[in-house]
Amino acid sequence: MRRRLAEHGIDRTLLLLLPALAFLVVIFLYPFVYGLVLSFQPERYVGVFANYQQFFADPFLRDTIAITLGLAVPASLFNVIASVPIAYRMRGAFRGKRLLIGMLVMPVTLGTVLIAKGLLTLLGARGWVNRALLELGLVEDPVRFVNNYWGVLLTLVITGFPFAFLLTLSYLGGIDPMLERAAATLGAGPRQRFWQITFPLLLPGLAITFILTFVLAFAVFPSAVLVGEPAGETRVISIVAYRAAYEQFDASMASAIAMIMGVVQLAVVALVLGVRGRLYRGPSGGTKG
């Protein structure tokens, strides 16, 4: 019996999995189920689905989904698309490559507050950029760059781009450059080599990069408050979830919003993975013979 189990890979080594699984159940699954059950026990409304009905009936709450997607999708798309040509040009070895990568990744260390304060100082009505525009006579009145949609979108690019770039660079590193050289000897030009060889091999990696960048952007919260317009055009779903939990002390409604957030997020992930499943998936390394 023991040997037969061992043939299927089941033996005492698997006991090593137990702490991690127990942890996952107690700290992740249990609270999640608890929240799910709680969301069906409304505190302020009557009826099992009342929280969800309330969320979708009230435009103040319902619209947060569209607002959040309207920020997260363009920001993630931009970050991934901008990463590709830049990472593609940085594949080979050149002097100062590590430094350039370090500088492009550096915004990860800034933190939302520094980015927000920097944007307000730099792009505010009396900031350096507006001052320069005014003195050059390009504008009559200061341009409003921050405390609106664009301020938050800019923050999402600053925080998301380094991450997307690093992942894209890493996926590109996994594609054997010999494949492109083989295409070149067969007469393919630079554009053909990129679009017909490298890009299709990179696409599955880009899908994962998009998902991971999207997770970060979809949860946007501090910057939507600090450089956005939290009562209006950047009223993202995290803000209403936070308000339900910590300002109205309605844990039931907050859990319902958290569940809706999770569903929307997973729907986007499933959509991207569904498209990815139809892409080429095979070896991207060199093949011998």
Added chain:
Amino acid sequence: MSAISSRRIVASPLAWLAWGFVGCFLVFMLALIAAVVVNSLGTRWLDDWLPDAITTHWYGDAWREFGLTSVMLVTIEIAAAVVALSLLIGVPASYALARRDFPGRRVVMLAFLIPLLLPPVTYGIPLATVLLRHDLGGTLTGVILANLVPSVPFVILTMTPFIEQIDPRIEAAARTLGAGTTTIFVRVLGPLLVPGMLAAGLLVLVRTVGMFELSFFTAGPGSQPLVVVLYYAAFAPGVRASQSIDAMAVIYMGLMLMLLVAALSFVNPTNLVARLRESP
């Protein structure tokens, strides 16, 4: 041939666009940091290009006003505990996942992936409610537990491919020479695992110090790490001088920069996920 010439014309503007974006991005980042640093070093900055005079007293003020000595201690305690516990829980699990191909292995891997695919707010709010009901709301333990949720899966996802590339015959050889399981773990596997654990640990450290949402939802007075203190200060403007908030933001950046440089010197950024790639 016209095809070649048109190709050149199309390719080079794209190259200009790519390098142009890099240039703009870097200049903008420098200006952004400069704006905050200049403000944190200025006396009074109203309607002008630069502040009236230079001073460093905001840093001392920020350190005192926000009680940064104890905040730093809290931040270090949280980060150290999260790194140690996530390695302790994650590495053995990675070993089992890397060495055994059992039925349901894919399901287990997927289960560990889910916390990384959900925004922290999604599980942070229910978790904060549960912690509150178990009298752990606002405690250091609560903050550490919440931060472990994405950290343990992160360790598992980075360590599993790392262990897969260690030749299992090394363990087999040690066993034929009479080493017991404990000896193999301590004397054979342990030293081989150190580089991977160092890399995973440092990345968890950077993530934890920068993790805002989970700490924000679970921390209370006395258990707030630096990111949370910084957010509260920025969120209630007018209470403290703008310069001392900026000084604290610069201190935070310095801390993160140190951690990132340490992490990047152990982890080659270009093969961060190449190792993580799923096998075809």
